[in-house]
Structures are given as structure tokens and as C-alpha cells.
Amino acid sequence: MTKVIIVDDEEIFREGIKFILEQDKDIEVVGEAQNGIEGIKKCEALSPDLILMDIVMPECDGIEATRIIKSKFENIKIIMLTTFNDEDNIAQAISNGADSYILKDVAAPDLLMAIRSCTKGFNVIQNKAFSNMPKCFGRCPQKISIIKKDTLNTANLTHKQKELIRLIVEGKENKEIASELYLSEGTVRNSISKLLKKLNLKDRIQLAVYAVKNGIYE
Structure with missing residues (x-):
């Protein structure tokens, strides 16, 4: 309860x-x-x-x-x-x-x-x-300091994965992402889960911070 x-x-x-x-x-x-x-x-x-x-x-x-x-x-x-x-x-x-x-x-x-x-x-x-989250990153240092720049993993991201990250940072929902990338919603969910695991991140917020710190989204 x-x-x-x-x-x-x-x-x-x-x-x-x-x-x-x-x-x-x-x-x-x-x-x-x-x-x-x-x-x-x-x-x-x-x-x-x-x-x-x-x-x-x-x-x-x-x-x-x-x-x-x-x-x-x-x-x-x-x-x-x-x-x-x-x-x-x-x-x-x-x-x-x-x-x-x-x-x-x-x-x-x-x-x-x-x-x-x-x-x-x-x-x-x-x-x-x-x-509005990307505008706030520089103003929430204690929340984002644990996200470090990660050149190695970033270099290993595919174009599709970077596009997925860009859409997430823009606040798109899974249904919208699926439409833009011509995928099913299930595939989008699985792709996000795999991406978070690959980058050792917890959630979409950390993923958005990661994207800005590593120049994937500016």
C-alpha cells in the first residue's frame, strides 16, 4: 500500500x-x-x-x-x-x-x-x-553530476540509436517515436530499454542529460 x-x-x-x-x-x-x-x-x-x-x-x-x-x-x-x-x-x-x-x-x-x-x-x-528539460540541465548540477561524458559508448551508437535519443530528448512519446522511425511501439520500448542498459542509465531524464553532455543533442 x-x-x-x-x-x-x-x-x-x-x-x-x-x-x-x-x-x-x-x-x-x-x-x-x-x-x-x-x-x-x-x-x-x-x-x-x-x-x-x-x-x-x-x-x-x-x-x-x-x-x-x-x-x-x-x-x-x-x-x-x-x-x-x-x-x-x-x-x-x-x-x-x-x-x-x-x-x-x-x-x-x-x-x-x-x-x-x-x-x-x-x-x-x-x-x-x-x-523544457534541456534548458534546465545547467541549473540542476546535483541531479546531473553523476552523468559523465562517455566518448567510447557514444562512438558506438548507431545512427538509429542517436535518432531515438534525439526524439526522446524532444519529449516524444513512444507512439510518436514509433511513427517517426517506422517502428512498432513494442520495438521502441525494447530499443529504449537496451539503450539505457548499454549506457548504464536509469531513465529518460538521465538519457537526455547524457545526450546533451555528449553532443548528441544540442
Whole structure:
């Protein structure tokens, strides 16, 4: 069971998200908060597994609350759930420890999938926000410093693999990639998995960082 806290200053939004999450038997909403300070206190009292965190809130915003929570409770996963899709907020959220970044127009099934993925250690960046990721790399040093330049492996990438990386960095979904490369979605998924394994990377975010550091995407 994944214990979740919803931190958002709009009560009607919290109630809507709570209703969606409670349709999943593996998710339990254990608390709600209307600002970052309340969110921090709820973490201390309820020990959640994951927080859905808004950004703009009174008293203490979600980005600062994320920094404080991550400094105290490293294992709590934080998904930013916001309307803001600009590079400033994305960079600050990731720098402060956010594990995933989702926009509020996300479909209910996709939100549930993001929660499941995040609890398993996979970072999730919604497609619309992912397109701004290359602009943020230089502003999130602690998140990307583990990705080193890798001339040897880069030289061994095929043209098709480099094209696949380029489309991923641009935020394309598997269906879009499959269409552009004339492949099936299954083949695209397998190709991405093999590529991550070859380059010793965890997810698409690290792959995007790798691409920029190694000159595959500029």
C-alpha cells in the first residue's frame, strides 16, 4: 500500500485528486495539506511514501517544502503536480529533490501510473514538461553530476540509436517515436530499454542529460 499526502491550497482540487487515487486499491490518501508548512508537519506525523506537491501556495511554496522534506526524509518520493511548465520551476523543483514533475491536466490513469512508477524508483516527467528539460540541465548540477561524458559508448551508437535519443530528448512519446522511425511501439520500448542498459542509465531524464553532455543533442 502506497501512503500519499496531497499538498495543494485548493480544497476542491485536493478532493478531486483524492477521489481519483482512492479508486486504486494499492493507494491510500493518509493526509491533506493546504501549504508547504502543513505538508512538512503531515510528513512528520504520518510518514507517507509519496507526496503530490503543488508549487504556488501561501506561507511556504511547494519548491521550498520539497527542499525541507527531502533534507529530513530522503526516502519520501515527491511528485510536483502543478500548472506551471516553465524552465524556472522545473529546474528549481528538480534541484530541490523532486522525483517527478506532472502537470495538472494529466489524465487520471496517467497520474496513477506516475505514482506507481515513482514509488518503484522511476522518475516521471510529463511530455509537456519534458520538452523544457534541456534548458534546465545547467541549473540542476546535483541531479546531473553523476552523468559523465562517455566518448567510447557514444562512438558506438548507431545512427538509429542517436535518432531515438534525439526524439526522446524532444519529449516524444513512444507512439510518436514509433511513427517517426517506422517502428512498432513494442520495438521502441525494447530499443529504449537496451539503450539505457548499454549506457548504464536509469531513465529518460538521465538519457537526455547524457545526450546533451555528449553532443548528441544540442
